Amino acid sequence: MRIELGADEPPEIGLIALIDCIFFLLMFFMIATSFKQPEAEQQMELPVVLPAAQMSLDRASAAPAALAIGVDKEGKLYLDGKNVTVQQLHDRLKAQAAADPARPIRIDGDEMARYQDIVHVLDLCQFEGFTRIAMHTRQ
Template sequence: MKIDLGEDQEPEIGLVALIDCIFFLLMFFMVATTFKQSEDKQHNRSIPVDLPKAAATFRPEEASSTGVLITVARDGTIYVDGAAITKGQLKDRLHDLAAHDTHTVIRIDGDRRAQFQDVVSVMDMCAFEGLTNLAVHVRN
């Protein structure tokens, strides 16, 4: 006995299910790529850098004969040729130096534990007065 089920229909591919699968794969690869980029950026931050060394150094005996020695201590205290001064006094001293000779060598010694801003403010004061011949003392 034959059962009549109606018209014979050709099988169809469910487009909704196919679109869902493709969308899911697209989202998976987008998220996976985003995580990969984050790992690459973090890895680049830890690249070891070999800093250059200075070929010529500024000898301490040259500071007294050719210029001024400014020292920034760990606590931010500023010393000029060994004497402690305030930032206002330093500004006046730099103004007087610039009035005589703008090519005066200014050597800045900053303690390695001093605030970077303190050293930069001394450099800023020198640049404001037109003293651009700066030497920063580094240790080996």
């Protein structure tokens, strides 16, 4: 004996629910990828916030191969992105002065760094005979 369950209807795909799921996934991936930052760039940066200058000259060719010395807000020194002691900085400056005394020096001092720490780096540079010393600022 056969039981009649009603008219056979072809199965349908609910497009509205499918579109909602697609938009939900799209929004999820857009938000999830907007917070991701490349880790390689974060490691290369110095922990220095540069002070702003009122009038800074934009000269790309002013110091093409400048030796970058960084001073953070705690007074720690960085030479080309690597943490160094005062003695290591002094030894490196002495070696650079022997090789090329006309090499430009760029000091990246944090805006919250003590003035005395910046002056100490300037004294080291001048003691070794460097005359092309610049202070790096943000524009």
